[in-house]
Amino acid sequence: MSGSRTLAEVVPPAPGLPEVDQAPRGLWSRLWERSQTLLPTLVALLLLFGMLIYAEIAYGRVFHAGTISSLLVSFAPTIILAVGMTIVIISAGIDLSVGAVVAFSSVAGVMLMNLGWNGWVSIILMIGFGALFGLIAGVMIQYFNVQPFIATLAMMFLARGLASILSTTPVVAPEGSPLLLLATDWKLIDGPKVNDFTITPGLLIAIVVVVGAVFFMHRTRMGRTVYGIGGSESSAQLMGLPVAKTRVWIYIISGALAGLAGVVYTAEVGGKAQNVTGIGWELDAIAAVVIGGTLLTGGAGYVLGSIIGVFVIAALRLIITKDGTINPEYLTIITGAVLLAFVLLQRALTSRRKQ
Amino acid sequence: MKRLKTALRTPWFWGIVGIFLLLLVNTLKDPAYLAIGVNPTTGLLTGNLLDILRVSAPIILIALGMTFVIATEGIDLSVGSMMAVGGAVAMETLSNIGDPTSVGAMLTAIALAILLAVLLGAVNGVLVAVVGLQPFISTLVMMLAGRGIARVITGGQNTNATNEPFRQLANGQILGLPTSFVLAIVIVLLIALLMRRTALGLMIESIGINPHASRLAGIRPRPILIAVYVLSAGLAAVGGLFSVSEVMTVSVSGTGNQMELDAILAVVIGGTSLAGGKFSIFGSTVGALLIATLNKTVLFLGVPSAATPAFKALVIIALVLLQSERIRSWAFGRKPSARKPSGPERPAVGTGNPVTKEAVA
């Protein structure tokens, strides 16, 4: 057979490596590239300001140190949950169990305290229980190929069920428990009358968690592996990144943070824990994460974006409470509708990007 | 012997075994457990077995709907809320019509309940099939929205109503068996006929196994996906009707609460894989009966009912692990086909979108 010539022989070899075909990357083009994921975050930010301004005009006393700080304090648990959920969703996973874990860990922890266990130990255990649920889910997902939503759905029912077994009536932590210390008010700014900016250690914990998460996601190998897993798990695997270990840790972290959120919440409500706590909280967390610009399909997103998402939800609550006429029954529907709207927005943006 | 071996491998076989074991445990506690008696006032048969059949009716229906959704590699987390919606519509309608004996009122209530559920199911279907959302997210939102809608319908109340024909659904009997159970089985048979006598079942399985190949072979994925979500919602609503018919009251937070767990469990026990593909209607029905038996056993043994969700969760975990490749190959002594040192491959969140808007062009 007359040897076909190779393409390489037919085409004269390039003198060196050809001009690298990369578009000039000025500030604007870089911003545009990033915009696909930043756009929802920007929308969220605008929405947030819009709602706050509307609330101020309609009800007044919104941009008030007192209002803002008490809102922040009451949303500290949600912030903690949103951080954990961000990490999970970036890895293209999901954790439906966080609300139930909050319930279990708070009930179990308070009961331990009532049995006489050391308060601080109980607090550590509360976080530990959450981590345990996360560990089981992580192992199921990583080593047994179970889909995350099924694994964490099962965990959700397990945790909620165990909480109900422990107690169906509220339990209250003993007086003087270290737990309650986490809810002490610290006046940062003493304003006129009740317009003080007060925070609690619980809020501080939330801030520390946020800072820690940002550091984790952007400055540690495991954090970058989370992004890698979300982008292309097989590639991350082949790149030699510790995919298995990271994945299990992702769910351990999510569980532990849920436990921590339970600690902060229980402190905030005066040490009362119930098996019905946390119902629907996973939806709030997911909504915050999605609103904040993290892609549900994984691989892209920021912890700080999710914080904006939490604020959007907080603002929503604020408006509804201040308004007073909107039925609280509509609340879940509204949160769901907002979540849906943002998911659709994400979808529209990613399909545009594919072209 | 070979038949026995094949039977051992079929998942629903273990479901039947489970039912027998539970009944055995109950009989050990009370030898008269299985006895059938007659109620002197109503002339109807009574007995624990009949109770089990009665409460199994709603579970059978939601499991049936869930079977097809899971077969397309999807999930419907909103079935519990659809039960509440169905019950809410029925109770509101009946209490507004206010005629305690009218069959027409009952039929109107049933029709309206199913209609609303079908609409909501279509919303799910459109979000998944046309917009391309992941099923778990879209049905999660519908789950919450659905409960909200049920609340709005009843104005937040646990509406009750009086209507004898409707009450007969769960409290009456046909040939000694609870009416709701008989109706549920009839529905199962009709749907099974639908699936196998037409090509619908084949197409559902095909889409679940390989959506791209199915599309190229000329199957239209969109109508089929929408259909399974509509069916799931409609069946769940009927399940809700049976459920509220027992006490003629709907509980906006209680009706259908956590029933999606039961539905998924029943389907998984029945052998339909969560990864989609071939389904087993018979299996899901056995699974539903097992769960009903389990619910009743827990009550009978005096175990606090708060324990059941935890127990069911453990069973789901066990079954899902058993279904997983790793355990299978370890147990049956064969090596897994691709020996990767670790982990899962497919998109982890809910389900890899079987039919994206792009793919359906």
Place this chain on the structure above:
Amino acid sequence: MEPTAIVEVKNASITFPGVKALDDVSFRLLPGEVHTLMGENGAGKSTLIKALTGVYRIDSGEIVVGGQVRNFSGTASAQAAGISTVYQEVNLCTNLTIGENVMLGHEVHGWAGINWRRTHELAAEALGRMGLGDLDPRAPLSSISIAMQQLVAISRAMVTDSKVLILDEPTSSLDANEVEVLFTVIRRLRDQGVAILFVSHFLDQVFAISDRITVLRNGQFVGEYLTRDLDRAKLISTMIGKDFESLRALGSNRQTEARDRSATPVFAAEGLGRKGAIEPTDVEIHAGEVVGFAGLLGAGRTELARLIAGADRADTGTTRVKGKKVSLNSPVAGLEHGIAYSTESRRDDGIVGDLSVRENIMLAVQARRGWLRRVPAKEIDALVTTYMERFSVRPNDPDRPIRLLSGGNQQKVLLGRWLATNPDLLLLDEPTRGIDVGAKADIQETVAELAEGGMGVVFISSELEEVVRLSERIVIIKDHNKVGEVINGAEVTAESIVSIIAAESEEEASEVLAHEGGALAGTEGSGS
């Protein structure tokens, strides 16, 4: 004195259920050489690679790297031993930056976590060594072409100063220029002493770049040769274990009489195009004609076929079937108008794995009939028997799940599916890829038969010889453009097609063709 091998595989075996993928294979790789691993599909190439990269564990035998016996527990341990791999589908994370992709796993750590400034600096250095110094390491990987991404993947491998670089089918998605660039880089690395294991099925490239070639067949080691001592015919016959001459006897089907081009074509398209896939193109196919689509992977052949079949929606153009203007905006529409399309990848969008052979065959027929009316059992049985016999599908069990069949048999079942719809036009996309020679010959024969029977056939294959052998007319596609058409004749060979694709301009292409006696259709030279 021969240099010591950097990698030695000694009597390695790997068994999977039912098949011995590697059977007592010994192999060695020397530093400073490009060594190609060759073999047909199923020969054991990819299994051997996966053993070397730590994906699989060997059941018996030894792997020695750098003089030490190794027991890889995973991909990370293989990398730690100095073996880096770049795969065909660039296995990097497109959502991360270029720099991260290069450095992740070896980032620079400081007291405040990863020091990104320093890390990106090192990344830029590594890229520079590849000649990619102009890339901005902070840009997302998705912003550069696949060819560039592959070079980034190689940079990653070189960051760790790997002694061994494995390149698994690296050129499948590259065009001629990009292949040259890659080869320059490979030669550079080889000269620096890196041992390079190259896996490719493109014979021409193998001969251009490798120093030595190892051939595997049926999981066994067949031979190791110096490239300069080997010729292509001998290599191919070694790979398939058959006499090369017997392959050529598989007949060609070129019409020697002129075709009547005034008859209404079965299919005609004007300006058919889709953004990002293929530029507006004119194409027509006549009844009984076999039209080959030739071009490199990614050139647009599959994209064009998909538009014709309705699998993708076109942005521009009109399509006519038998003279009547139709809209082909879905596979359903395509099938309705008698167009059937057998896809490139049976596994991805061809077979419905868990369904039986019977169900796979009748799937399209059933879909056309709708969900309500089931195709009667008798009709199905007739169809199934017809096609299973005609194509000798083995094993002869229609109720067997199709995923248990071999690739060749699966392809035959799929062919049955499409033929069962009685199409006027059948598009076959890589129908002979990855199947054994016997099944290949069967399918090629079938194509010829179908055309003789009056069906229009579009035949797409990466193996130019096949296309040239079977087609009456060849449409040449390059870089999303139809470059031209060639009426097949005695003078047209695979080389001419290659020359046309490689030509820098249309004039040059026409020149090449005129030289060979062919004609570039569209210049009105077509017809006789």
